Amino acid sequence: xxxxxxxxxxxxxxxxxxxxxxxxxxxxxxxxxxxxxxxxxxxxxxxxxxxxxxxxxxxxxxxxxxxxxxxxxxxxxxxxxxxxxxxxxxxxxxxxxxxxxxxxxxxxxxxxxxxxxxxxxxxxxxxxxxxxxxxxxxxxxxxxxxxxxxxxxxxxxxxxxxxxxxxxxxxxxxxxxxxxxxxxxxxxxxxxxxxxxxxxxxxxxxxxxxxxxxxxxxxxxxxxxxxxxxxxxxxxxxxxxxxxxxxxxxxxxxxxxxxxxxxxxxxxxxxxxxxxxxxxxxxxxxxxxxxxxxxxxxxxxxxxxxxxxxxxxxxxxxxxxxxxxxxxxxxxx
Amino acid sequence: xxxxxxxxxxxxxxxxxxxxxxxxxxxxxxxxxxxxxxxxxxxxxxxxxxxxxxxxxxxxxxxxxxxxxxxxxxxxxxxxxxxxxxxxxxxxxxxxxxxxxxxxxxxxxxxxxxxxxxxxxxxxxxxxxxxxxxxxxxxxxxxxxxxxxxxxxxxxxxxxxxxxxxxxxxxxxxxxxxxxxxxxxxxxxxxxxxxxxxxxxxxxxxxxxxxxxxxxxxxxxxxxxxxxxxxxxxxxxxxxxxxxxxxxxxxxxxxxxxxxxxxxxxxxxxxxxxxxxxxxxxxxxxxxxxxxxxxxxxxxxxxxxxxxxxxxxxxxxxxxxxxxxxxxxxxxx
Numbered sequence: 280x281x282x283x284x285x286x287x288x289x290x291x292x293x294x295x296x297x298x299x300x301x302x303x304x305x306x307x308x309x310x311x312x313x314x315x316x317x318x319x320x321x322x323x324x325x326x327x328x329x330x331x332x333x334x335x336x337x338x339x340x341x342x343x344x345x346x347x348x349x350x351x352x353x354x355x356x357x358x359x360x361x362x363x364x365x366x367x368x369x370x371x372x373x374x375x376x377x378x379x380x381x382x383x384x385x386x387x388x389x390x391x392x393x394x395x396x397x398x399x400x401x402x403x404x405x406x407x408x409x410x411x412x413x414x415x416x417x418x419x420x421x422x423x424x425x426x427x428x429x430x431x432x433x434x435x436x437x438x439x440x441x442x443x444x445x446x447x448x449x450x451x452x453x454x455x456x457x458x459x460x461x462x463x464x465x466x467x468x469x470x471x472x473x474x475x476x477x478x479x480x481x482x483x484x485x486x487x488x489x490x491x492x493x494x495x496x497x498x499x500x501x502x503x504x505x506x507x508x509x510x511x512x513x514x515x516x517x518x519x520x521x522x523x524x525x526x527x528x529x530x531x532x533x534x535x536x537x538x539x540x541x542x543x544x545x546x547x548x549x550x551x552x553x554x555x556x557x558x559x560x561x562x563x564x565x566x567x568x569x570x571x572x573x574x575x576x577x578x579x580x581x582x583x584x585x586x587x588x589x590x591x592x593x594x595x596x597x598x599x600x601x602x603x604x605x606x607x608x609x610x611x612x
Numbered sequence: 613x614x615x616x617x618x619x620x621x622x623x624x625x626x627x628x629x630x631x632x633x634x635x636x637x638x639x640x641x642x643x644x645x646x647x648x649x650x651x652x653x654x655x656x657x658x659x660x661x662x663x664x665x666x667x668x669x670x671x672x673x674x675x676x677x678x679x680x681x682x683x684x685x686x687x688x689x690x691x692x693x694x695x696x697x698x699x700x701x702x703x704x705x706x707x708x709x710x711x712x713x714x715x716x717x718x719x720x721x722x723x724x725x726x727x728x729x730x731x732x733x734x735x736x737x738x739x740x741x742x743x744x745x746x747x748x749x750x751x752x753x754x755x756x757x758x759x760x761x762x763x764x765x766x767x768x769x770x771x772x773x774x775x776x777x778x779x780x781x782x783x784x785x786x787x788x789x790x791x792x793x794x795x796x797x798x799x800x801x802x803x804x805x806x807x808x809x810x811x812x813x814x815x816x817x818x819x820x821x822x823x824x825x826x827x828x829x830x831x832x833x834x835x836x837x838x839x840x841x842x843x844x845x846x847x848x849x850x851x852x853x854x855x856x857x858x859x860x861x862x863x864x865x866x867x868x869x870x871x872x873x874x875x876x877x878x879x880x881x882x883x884x885x886x887x888x889x890x891x892x893x894x895x896x897x898x899x900x901x902x903x904x905x906x907x908x909x910x911x912x913x914x915x916x917x918x919x920x921x922x923x924x925x926x927x928x929x930x931x932x933x934x935x936x937x938x939x940x941x942x943x944x945x
Contacts, residue, residue, distance in 0.1 A: 280693050280707075280709050280710050281690075281691065281692055281693060281696050281710030282707055282708075282709065282710050283707060283708045283709070283710050283784070284705065284706070284707045285705070285706040285707070285782070287704050287705060287706075290787075292784055294691055294692065294710055294789070295710075296691060300635075300742055310677055344877070346635045350712030353707070358614060358627050358629060358928045359614055359627065360613055360919070361615060362613050363853075368686075368913065370810075370814045371620050371807070371810050371819075372617065372618070372620060372814075372836075373615045373617070373618040373620075373812070374615055374616060374617045374745055375615075376614075376615065376616070377613050377614025377615050377616050377627055378613070378615050378631075383895060424924075426920065426923050426924050428918075428919030428922075428923045429633030429919055430918040431782035431918045433631065434914075435918060435919070436916040436917065436918025436919065437918075445919070445920070449924065449926070451614070451616070451625055453625075453923070453925055453926050454624055454924065454925030454926060455621075455923060455924050455925030455926075456924070457925075458925065460848050461687075474704070475621075477703075477704050479703055481703045481705075485703075486621070502690070502705045503705075521783050528694070545651075546835070548862075553918060553919040553922050553923075554919065555681070555919055555922055555923035556923075557923065576922070576923075578922060583768075583769040583884060584769065584917055585763040585768060585769025585770075585830055586761030586762055586763045586769065586886040586887065586888055587691070587759065587760075587761055587778070587780055588891075589761075589786065589788070589886050589888055590759045590761045590786070590788060590886075590890065590909075591757075591759050591780070592786055592787035592788030592789075592791065593782070593787060593788070595691045607709070610683075
């Protein structure tokens with residue numbers, strides 16, 4: 280019989296199809312990547328993007344010219360734009376101006392690099408850029424949240440091949456984050472403990488869902504994984520905001536991320552995936568709330584989202600999370 | 613500047629990218645359909661499916677043999693199965709047995725038919741089958757909800773070409789429906805009116821978002837459409853449960869659905885889409901609650917769901933709903 284599992288943070292029920300128990304080879308993974316020539320994110324083509332807002336670059340090199348190893352630019356076709364906040368209503372409907380930021384973080388000058396092949400030092404640099412942009416935007420008026428994410432592969436929504444992340448800052452706390460906050464707050468009210476801290480403690484004691492860990496971080500297959508091989512990476516100790524990350528943590532996070540991505544690459548063959556950094560909201564951050572715990576969600580896109588998922592908000596996961604964790608653990612990275 | 617719009621039912625904010633204003637031709641629609649030979653849903657191949665649980669068939673024809681025009685069978689690979697309910701907990705985690713039903717409603721003997729080409733009488737028969745299965749399962753122990761949906765085209769998650777809908781009955785009220793109930797209940801508590809009734813009234817008075825209507829039903833592009841050309845079809849008068857639909861309503865619904873699907877077909881060229889019947893939960897139904905209003909959501913799958921959507925729960929819709937409604941209205945059906 281299939282099993283229904285409840286995510287302890289959001290209370291979302293997921294159907295784990297234990298009997299189908301799909302192995303990596305059961306998924307028809309679309310590996311094709313969109314090709315763009317010339318690539319607007321490659322060194323030498325800096326003029327194809329808006330001027331950079333951040334770049335880690337060689338001493339003496341000029342802005343918007345080669346010499347960078349991480350470069351952050353506004354998105355040429357932004358989903359949200361700079362401007363004056365404004366709210367309005369028409370009858371029963373509410374609207375507001377689409378104020379915000381939409382940026383692209385170019386992760387490497389290497390067009391063919393990705394998180395599974397870049398070296399750990401380069402991943403550290405990407406993680407610093409995430410922190411720097413987050414801190415910078417924390418001061419911006421009218422912004423409530425900074426979401427950093429990554430689409431890798433066409434099936435995950437990537438439209439450019441060159442390795443990059445995106446940042447969208449929104450004038451509201453996005454629904455998915457608000458749901459986690461609400462769930463974590465209710466859990467904290469009941470138990471006076473952070474729910475993610477409890478997840479880390481129980482899963483480390485159990486062991487079956489652990490994908491990898493080091494001194495400060497852990498990677499695990501969540502109990503109620505919505506997607507096959509879904510993996511969360513998070514600090515083992517309580518941290519509400521990614522913006523407070525320190526040097527030693529960056530090094531450990533980069534190291535574990537590299538291992539996780541190489542294991543996914545090894546087990547699933549460069550799968551399309553989404554990478555989501557889930558941190559505390561900007562305003563919230565200053566309160567250093569004891570119940571939000573930042574984490575990264577890595578979601579391979581091996582199954583399709585169809586009518587059942589849209590109509591129910593539930594997911595059918597054909598790979599048992601404990602199997603996914605074991606397969607990833609046993610993959611030589 | 614883009615516009616943020618809030619759905620009055622779920623309070624979900626959506627980004628309407630007013631400046632990009634994509635036209636139908638801007639979407640690269642994947643029209644390829646999976647081919648299956650032999651087709652397990654075609655007449656003559658009835659032995660390839662589990663025995664039928666419902667069939668509308670010619671007088672004198674045998675069960676599980678040709679002669680049917682609508683046929684409903686259990687899914688051969690069910691997401692949820694018959695069995696004993698059971699709940700369990702392990703530490704902070706909760707689980708329950710995956711009790712439920714998963715059925716396939718074969719919409720026509722014609723392998724190449726679809727809602728845009730089937731005649732209105734055949735669509736009426738499909739709608740009767742939806743009602744009959746819904747009523748039948750309302751009595752089943754441990755079931756709380758019946759979700760009927762349809763995946764058309766590979767990009768919408770279809771794995772069989774033959775026109776069919778699916779039914780999944782769940783032992784919980786699914787999250788997406790519970791969110792609507794909560795939102796509608798809060799709206800009702802505040803205004804003592806059904807929110808969908810208010811949507812119908814305001815949108816009919818305004819006109820800009822109307823796709824089509826007849827005496828008893830209306831089709832509209834919702835104010836905060838998550839997806840380009842998203843369309844809702846619902847009764848103009850308050851009805852909580854689809855299961856109470858009557859003969860005259862079935863005829864009118866079939867007629868409007870046929871027009872809407874032919875317009876989508878004409879404007880978007882046989883787009884992949886999901887079709888979701890959102891009705892009141894089984895238990896809830898008996899209370900005939902004044903705040904839930906059943907509706908059908910038709911969601912063309914023209915854009916991809918990527919990291920931003922997963923991480924935020926928000927959607928970026930590149931087609932203004934009023935433009936989508938106008939384009940569909942102006943398409944000769």
